[in-house]
Amino acid sequence: MMKTETIQLAGDVPGNGIELRVLRFEGKDREATSAYLQSSLHGSELPGQAALHFLIPMLEKAAREGRIAGDITVIPQANPIGSAQWMAHQHIGRFEFFSSTNFNRSFPLLENFDTSSLPAIDGPVPLAERLKAELLRQALPHEIVLDLHCDDESESYLYIHQAFLPEMYDLASALGSTAILSWDSTADAAFEEACAHPVLQLPKTEQKTRAVTTVEFRGLSDVNIDTGKSDAEGLYKFLVHRGVIVDTSIALTVDFNGPVTPLENVEMIRAPQGGMILFHVDIGAQVKAGDKLVTVVTVPGDPAGDIILTAPQAGRVLTRRGHRYTRRGDDLLKLLGSRRSENAKPGSLES
Numbered sequence: 001m002m003k004t005e006t007i008q009l010a011g012d013v014p015g016n017g018i019e020l021r022v023l024r025f026e027g028k029d030r031e032a033t034s035a036y037l038q039s040s041l042h043g044s045e046l047p048g049q050a051a052l053h054f055l056i057p058m059l060e061k062a063a064r065e066g067r068i069a070g071d072i073t074v075i076p077q078a079n080p081i082g083s084a085q086w087m088a089h090q091h092i093g094r095f096e097f098f099s100s101t102n103f104n105r106s107f108p109l110l111e112n113f114d115t116s117s118l119p120a121i122d123g124p125v126p127l128a129e130r131l132k133a134e135l136l137r138q139a140l141p142h143e144i145v146l147d148l149h150c151d152d153e154s155e156s157y158l159y160i161h162q163a164f165l166p167e168m169y170d171l172a173s174a175l176g177s178t179a180i181l182s183w184d185s186t187a188d189a190a191f192e193e194a195c196a197h198p199v200l201q202l203p204k205t206e207q208k209t210r211a212v213t214t215v216e217f218r219g220l221s222d223v224n225i226d227t228g229k230s231d232a233e234g235l236y237k238f239l240v241h242r243g244v245i246v247d248t249s250i251a252l253t254v255d256f257n258g259p260v261t262p263l264e265n266v267e268m269i270r271a272p273q274g275g276m277i278l279f280h281v282d283i284g285a286q287v288k289a290g291d292k293l294v295t296v297v298t299v300p301g302d303p304a305g306d307i308i309l310t311a312p313q314a315g316r317v318l319t320r321r322g323h324r325y326t327r328r329g330d331d332l333l334k335l336l337g338s339r340r341s342e343n344a345k346p347g348s349l350e351s
């Protein structure tokens with residue numbers, strides 16, 4: 001049966017502690033693959049939380065029927081700090097208020113699965129660091145780690161380290177992902193990288209049995225009953241395929257044939273000046289080099305102030321920003337190219 005554990009983390013000042021709710025299913029088979037799933041590390045990114053909301057009753061049913069083979073740990077709200085960050089009626093869940101650090105950066109990178117060097121839960125370090133350490137302690141004992149996020153306006157896609165490809169096409173197939181962004185090293189230490197890092201020190205054959213990813217379940221507003229249920233079914237199907245759950249009624253066809261794009265081939269279209277954003281293309285659009293992507297209106301009413309941004313190369317529009325008012329230098333759109341972007345830089349695509 002499902003066990004619910006509530007982990008208390010003391011605040012950095014008295015009276016500001018948080019609670020991390022951890023759901024556990026114990027597998028019957030010690031040899032079976034285990035899985036960890038978390039969502040909402042960026043506070044208000046909820047499509048993954050919706051998926052878990054519908055997945056958990058499916059896992060409970062499997063548990064009642066004795067079909068959980070490997071241990072499963074689920075943290076539907078992985079970031080109680082970010083989830084509670086509101087300012088002037090707006091939610092801000094990506095960066096921690098105190099340090100301005102992205103909640104999905106600066107995780108400790110461990111050389112192996114020994115977590116004893118991580119900050120203790122009551123150690124003398126800020127709460128955000130203790131939370132990151134706790135999430136790693138929860139995740140690292142599992143062979144499968146799925147960190148569920150979303151983009152602004154986006155297709156459903158995955159970040160996957162090159163070492164786990166093409167084996168992880170099964171996840172892309174189960175979730176109906178339209179693209180995979182493959183990475184080698186980002187050095188920004190996202191949760192995914194921190195979970196992959198010790199795995200990448202293992203022999204290649206053992207790496208291939210693992211699955212570590214950041215799932216981008218579409219855009220911020222794509223929080224619906226229908227997509228939540230279908231994403232839950234996709235996750236379930238993947239867990240069955242990997243032997244974490246036994247369900248003979250499920251068969252996965254691995255048929256992913258979308259683009260697998262190295263991070264350096266992603267064209268990050270950025271605003272050269274601030275202003276109003278008018279998009280010429282929707283997500284999923286296939287464009288040619290030179291096609292119009294975005295107009296930035298710098299002087300409303302004066303077309304001479306318009307800046308038209310075009311596609312540096314042919315490709316697929318994967319994401320658009322959700323806002324329509326930009327600052328100079330801000331990201332506007334991701335375009336999946338087939339050759340290295342002239343603007344490619346090391347590290348994650350976004351801050």
Ligand SMILES: [Zn+2]
Pocket residue numbers: 041042045104149150
């Ligand atoms: Zn995120």
